[in-house]
Amino acid sequence: MEIYVHRPGEERIELRVVEETVTVEEAVKLRNGENVWLEDTEEIVDVRITVTEAGIAHRGHVHVNKCHRAVVTVNFNGQTKTRDFPVATRIEHVFRWATGKDGFPLADADALEHTLQVCNTTTQPDGDDHVGSFVSDQCTVCFDLVPKHRIEG
């Protein structure tokens, strides 16, 4: 079987071939201090059990991180909003918060013309990325809410 392993770092999402009978620890090549979560969940997975016992399906997504939660800051039009999320949260959920009633409420049409960009970089995360893939060592991440560009000229 194959599993997607999300981790902070350049690769962000690794597709790994694993045996169903290996432990979660072996499947993700767990490093010291890291924990594992299923995508969009908050409960830490017991890494001593097998991939199958943990409920990880073929091409299922797991998140591996030393941080448990990410303190997310989003900047838009000179204002800032902050909230923390479990590290295994998909970016599309962070975007929905950022453009929803508790963030910077944008009409649906306006939200579709904006995207998140990691502060001081040109990296725009995919919706399927996990917020924990972008955290600093202090378990924080900063995004700017930016317009999608019109390419003219």
Added chain:
Amino acid sequence: MPDENPDARAFRRDVEGGRFQTNVDRGNWRSIDAAWPNPIISVTAAPRDGAPGEFTFRFTVDGYPVTAPTAAPWDARVNALLPRDLWPVGVAGSRVALAFNPDWNASAIYIPCDRVAIQGHDGWRDQHKAYLWDQTKSIVDYLKVIHELLQSPGYSGVRRAA
């Protein structure tokens, strides 16, 4: 694959990698032909009357990842450039209309990460940094731009509805 061209190997690694494959799983795109250096990939489009559910692109990726790709809308049935009237079309003035412009070039897409489009547009290097190609980018970043355009409200179908 010991005799594989290093550029081809880098491309194959990215296509087999997590970012590309998770988008395949989500139905965002699919690989049609892996032939080097002209792979063919289809990208899913939002439903529109008279328009297909996906558009196919023939990429040129020699020099990958140092050299930016270019992509031509493609008719995979006859293995030829897609006729202009079957190109994706956008609402007037939309980002889609700007990107898919066969009157500008019938075999490339007007976006900063395209090696043909970036020529003569030095201003884009400041204005559109997030969309520029560099060797840290992958084919996924190019495909993301196309997919987002074809899923956006500004995408309205094909130039000549079937």
